[in-house]
Amino acid sequence: MTTFFPIELICPVCGTEFDSQTVGSCGFASKRTDFRPNYWGANPVSHFYHDCPTCGFCAPEKMFDSEIVSKEFIKQIKQMGPLKKTSWEENLTRKIERAMRCLELMKEYKIIEINKFTLANNWINAYWWANDRESELRFANIVLGYFKEVYKQEQVPEGQILEILYLRGEINRRIGNIEKANELFDHVLELAQDLPDQSKIASLAYQQKTDPQEIL
Numbered sequence: 001m002t003t004f005f006p007i008e009l010i011c012p013v014c015g016t017e018f019d020s021q022t023v024g025s026c027g028f029a030s031k032r033t034d035f036r037p038n039y040w041g042a043n044p045v046s047h048f049y050h051d052c053p054t055c056g057f058c059a060p061e062k063m064f065d066s067e068i069v070s071k072e073f074i075k076q077i078k079q080m081g082p083l084k085k086t087s088w089e090e091n092l093t094r095k096i097e098r099a100m101r102c103l104e105l106m107k108e109y110k111i112i113e114i115n116k117f118t119l120a121n122n123w124i125n126a127y128w129w130a131n132d133r134e135s136e137l138r139f140a141n142i143v144l145g146y147f148k149e150v151y152k153q154e155q156v157p158e159g160q161i162l163e164i165l166y167l168r169g170e171i172n173r174r175i176g177n178i179e180k181a182n183e184l185f186d187h188v189l190e191l192a193q194d195l196p197d198q199s200k201i202a203s204l205a206y207q208q209k210t211d212p213q214e215i216l
């Protein structure tokens, strides 16, 4: 069950004090085959991020402690302006996207240090919870781009190499790049031949190639 509790935040960009709600607890009933959790009860994801009602800065709670002095960064955030309130689903998509834009800018202006693997693992939330096909495709391509790059640069943690290859395959499959998906699933199967402890992910790759399922 998802529970929330109220928090007070001070925006590190414009100094506005505002109330928000953070997640006390949450759990999921199942996962999609692209590892998206299907939460019990209310979807908590919107409350993983907090958006300043004045300037539009949006980030996880811990980033509100950041010291931000870069005038250029502040200018860029203020140019984006506060998020507009629309439907719940649309809000969720735009809020995650905004949090990702802020994260990218915080990296660019060296407010935080974050690598591309972590960026991919953040952007995946935007892809998972996109409420329209255009956004889903756009976010999927960002996630895939980062994962591909970190894979090429051998920066994927060793224990997760096959899992990430599989995930790239599954995201490609879901956005209609079937040929690319199968190429990645085959790569998982090939690498898994020498790794008996990876038989689960190999079976999953085989399943999604031959008889794709929605839920794990």
Ligand SMILES: [Zn+2]
Pocket (backbone or CB within 6 Å): 011, 012, 013, 014, 015, 016, 052, 053, 054, 055, 056, 057
């Ligand atoms: Zn602000």
